[in-house]
Amino acid sequence: MSSPDQVGPAAPVRADLPSPTKMLKGRTVYRVVWQLHTDVLVGYCWCGASHEDIDPITLWEWLLAHPDTHGDSRTDSDAPDPEPELVDM
């Protein structure tokens, strides 16, 4: 992981595997995906709405507040399916 204002490793490493689509199967599962090769975190509320941030604290704050604001328009056009496919490990 590196960005223009960061000092990265001397040699790039290959760590490009995406993580499983979804692991936890509960009714109210929050999901935060760290986008490859960026510092961007994408948080998905259990309702499917999403939000981006580069600070995990403010992202969690948004996620935890989100159930109180259900009904707001989604912030991303590519918000995930509320019931994504489960992947067995």
Place this chain on the structure above:
Amino acid sequence: MPSWPLNQWYVAAYSEEIGDGLLGRTICGEPLVFYRTGEGDVVALADRCVHRRYPLSRSHLKDDQIVCGYHGFTYDKTGVCVAAPAQKRIPRTARVPAWTVREQDSLVWVWIGDQGLADTARIPRAPWLDSPDYTVVRGMEPLKARYSLLVDNLMDLSHETYLHGGYIGTPEVAETPITTEVDEDANVVYVSRHMDDAECPPFYSKSTGIEGRITRWQDVEYYAPCLYLLHSRISPAGILSPEEGPDDQAFHVEVTYGITPSTEHETLDFWMVSRDFALDDEKVTEFLATNNHTVVMQDVVALDLLEEVLESEKENYQELSINIDTGGLAARRILAKLVARGEGKTAEAKTVAAP
């Protein structure tokens, strides 16, 4: 108010630790004594004689009863005093509290909180710990550090690169982004880190025999507050789990931790490493036991040092959190929720029970 959640199950011991004798252990601020009856059941009583507080764990076990090593007060497995020196009348108050215990997956769990609320269905599972399909090495190290520091440590495995380099850490661990999930209802935090093409650390190269680079998956499940599971998958680079059928081209290691607060500044660190390969190879068993103990001790030194720092610093010190902390932050929040909920349940139970 304690810093740990009440009305929860905690790992108190390994099944193999409780045999013919008495085992004293402080769990969540409660001094307890454990023993096994002739029928094989594990008993947990308060580790204090009602008479002069002598530790029952330093006493004698006879016919499933503890005879206090100081004056001979004798307690049955429910904690009731059944004999006192030279007295025919035993005071009704002569009893020590008994605690709810359950053995499961080679672990001895104890319910800390209101004993009437104990629900064995809530104990998280780790079935590989006593499965014939796995070989397990294990140990327990006491930390002179609060339990939340161990949770922080285990929820962010990027520290492996720096603290455990040459053992389990390689550059890719710290360099690989994570995906985090939180189940609000089940109080589970899941942190996934999948490394496509990574250096193979000695911990795995010497135990699996893999030469060259590997595909390495780390999938963490934390069942707050008590059980941590790291599902580790290692294979030669590029070999992924098949869509169907067994994942038999990979090596699987289940790293399990029981995270048990002892006091506000001490923690019992139960560590277990289970593998599904080289099951009968004693050299692999010895290597993993020795190597993982070294890794655990590296954490012990670091966390004991951190505890000293925390105890000496000014209030309201502001930490910095970055992306690698996403799972750890979630775990902290879940724990805070459980602490508040556990206190509430205990208070509620006392209110209901009040005359």
